Amino acid sequence: MNDTFLKACRGEKTDYTPIWIMRQAGRYLPEYQKVRGKVTFLELCKTPELCVEVTLQPIDILNVDAAILFSDILIPLEAMGAPLEFHEGHGPVFPEPIRNQADLDKLIVPDPEEHTGFVMDTIGLLRKELNVPLIGFSGAPFTCATYLIEGGSSKVFWETKKMMYTNPELFHNMMRKITDTTTLYLKAQAKAGAQALQIFDSWAGVLAPCDFKTFALPYVQEIIRDLQDTGLPIIYFANNGATLLEMSESSGANVLGLDWRINIGDAIKRIGNVAVQGNLDPFSLLLPKVELKKRIGRILDDAKDAKGHIFNLGHGIHQFTPPDQAKSAVEFVHELSQK
Numbered sequence: 354m355n356d357t358f359l360k361a362c363r364g365e366k367t368d369y370t371p372i373w374i375m376r377q378a379g380r381y382l383p384e385y386q387k388v389r390g391k392v393t394f395l396e397l398c399k400t401p402e403l404c405v406e407v408t409l410q411p412i413d414i415l416n417v418d419a420a421i422l423f424s425d426i427l428i429p430l431e432a433m434g435a436p437l438e439f440h441e442g443h444g445p446v447f448p449e450p451i452r453n454q455a456d457l458d459k460l461i462v463p464d465p466e467e468h469t470g471f472v473m474d475t476i477g478l479l480r481k482e483l484n485v486p487l488i489g490f491s492g493a494p495f496t497c498a499t500y501l502i503e504g505g506s507s508k509v510f511w512e513t514k515k516m517m518y519t520n521p522e523l524f525h526n527m528m529r530k531i532t533d534t535t536t537l538y539l540k541a542q543a544k545a546g547a548q549a550l551q552i553f554d555s556w557a558g559v560l561a562p563c564d565f566k567t568f569a570l571p572y573v574q575e576i577i578r579d580l581q582d583t584g585l586p587i588i589y590f591a592n593n594g595a596t597l598l599e600m601s602e603s604s605g606a607n608v609l610g611l612d613w614r615i616n617i618g619d620a621i622k623r624i625g626n627v628a629v630q631g632n633l634d635p636f637s638l639l640l641p642k643v644e645l646k647k648r649i650g651r652i653l654d655d656a657k658d659a660k661g662h663i664f665n666l667g668h669g670i671h672q673f674t675p676p677d678q679a680k681s682a683v684e685f686v687h688e689l690s691q692k
């Protein structure tokens with residue numbers, strides 16, 4: 354069993370810097386496309402045998418040090434009772450967005466085993482196959498709320514901020530329900546066998562620091578506090594969160610994910626008590642290999658004083674990335690960080 358990733362999460366010494374890649378199972382891999390060609394995205398998410406297959410693909414192809422469950426942050430939101438559709442080429446759509454208390458009252462706090470048993474089954478099957486640790490995950494409540502309120506992806510978050518500013522009570526009621534759902538969902542993943550948990554706050558960076566503090570952070574803190582009895586390392590990734598680092602550290606997470614917009618050494622000076630994960634610009638994978646290797650060396654060097662460092666991209670790998678470049682990045686991290 355390769356436990357380098359788990360050691361780095363806990364801030365223990367490792368023989369080399371472990372690496373995994375956000376969205377490592379996905380469309381940039383022809384092997385994924387082949388499986389995905391036969392089913393819709395939601396069918397894929399709900400078929401444990403296929404989820405296992407695509408979760409394992411990057412482990413074999415790239416030689417990464419951790420696996421991440423194949424699923425999506427929107428799966429537990431559908432389980433709350435919000436119909437979810439994926440339109441090819443357009444991403445997720447919630448055709449019945451949540452805009453008032455009556456909409457919200459229709460949503461439930463689902464029992465994770467009953468409504469998302471396929472996720473727990475996938476985790477159980479994966480643990481029998483894997484020789485690297487398995488990361489379970491969820492969205493952070495704020496990021497989840499944006500999809501439910503906007504009715505899908507957004508760039509400006511008009512409806513979300515409108516609710517926050519004009520009806521904060523409704524917004525908090527909604528965060529309450531999503532938080533309760535997320536806590537139960539992550540606890541169920543831990544029980545099923547996940548060995549670390551990552552909370553994706555993909556849209557945290559659109560908030561003013563004072564709003565992050567009022568409307569988003571307390572719910573993340575609560576989830577992490579309630580997960581303490583699982584004993585699992587928790588990774589909190591607030592994308593575009595360089596201005597939110599100190600507050601993110603107060604989330605209680607063991608590891609903070611960093612996007613590429615901040616120098617990793619500068620970040621470590623500000624958040625010395627936690628391990629860090631990141632932070633190569635996903636588009637750096639397009640650099641000629643010699644340049645890519647230099648950049649990776651620079652990040653490893655800048656992160657040398659970290660309490661623990663897990664190498665990763667600063668956000669998900671782009672769908673048009675040549676897999677061979679991702680494979681080289683993994684090799685370079687392993688080679689350059691060898692103690």
Ligand code: 1CP
Nearest residue numbers: 375376377378379394421423424425426444506553555669
């Ligand atoms: O057509 C397809 O095959 C669907 C593409 C795809 C894939 C492969 C989507 C649609 N989701 C996923 C898998 C996925 N999503 C994983 C597991 C794979 C892995 O990491 O190896 C994970 C962890 C996620 C998490 C996720 N989904 C996030 C948080 C991470 C991030 O990138 O910020 C978010 C925001 C989503 C929502 C989502 N899922 C898919 C789309 C197109 C979107 C919308 C993104 C947006 O609003 O811009």
